[in-house]
Amino acid sequence: MARQYPWLLAPVPWSPAQEWIRGYHDGLPLLSYGCAPQHLLATRRQLRAKGKRPNGSDPVALLYLLHKPSKKLVFAIYLIALAAPVRPMTPAKYSALAKANLARRICRSCGKDPLYILPTSTKQCWPCFEAEHATDTTEIGAA
Ligand SMILES: [Zn+2]
Incomplete structure (x- = not known):
């Protein structure tokens, strides 16, 4: 696993400085669980819990969770700054x-x-x- 996802210092959309990521996947920075700054980044579900939605913005990173050594879960990560409030009732x-x-x-x-x-x-x-x-x-x- 360590060989598959080497730490990499790279420019990222959520920070003016380079941040440590676990490489790239589908062209997006790959983060392991725990290294995503939670005040800046959130999954769709985490946005929803904050009463927000991605607002059509594309994910800026992917977060992977190792469920089992063989099973990997990957979540799209969005910038909280780009999220919009969930639509009020029309x-x-x-x-x-x-x-x-x-x-x-x-x-x-x-x-x-x-x-x-x-x-x-x-x-x-x-x-x-x-x-x-x-x-x-x-x-x-x-x-
Ligand atoms: Zn009746």
Whole structure:
């Protein structure tokens, strides 16, 4: 492994000085776990945890993790400085969500909107559920 990934002092996009990297992979500086400066660089998932997204920027490095001696995981690394905040909810998204919620509120028996989310098990408003339940009870009682 040491032979495969020799330390290399190279110019990198995240530092004005040359930094130690583990060579190149696909033309990008290769970093081993622990040598990436976490205040400057992040994986897509780490960006997401910070409420950010790559914003169309290309990865500036690759980070590799040795899962097992034979298995290597490689992550794209982005510059945190180039990341943008995750998009806030747009009006279109709000209305799509409102529509989805409305669909979940329509009673399957009377077709009315009781103004609350219906139980997914019954998809009925309470008056209809009670009416149906009362009918069942009556039938059982009559039998
Ligand atoms: Zn109903």
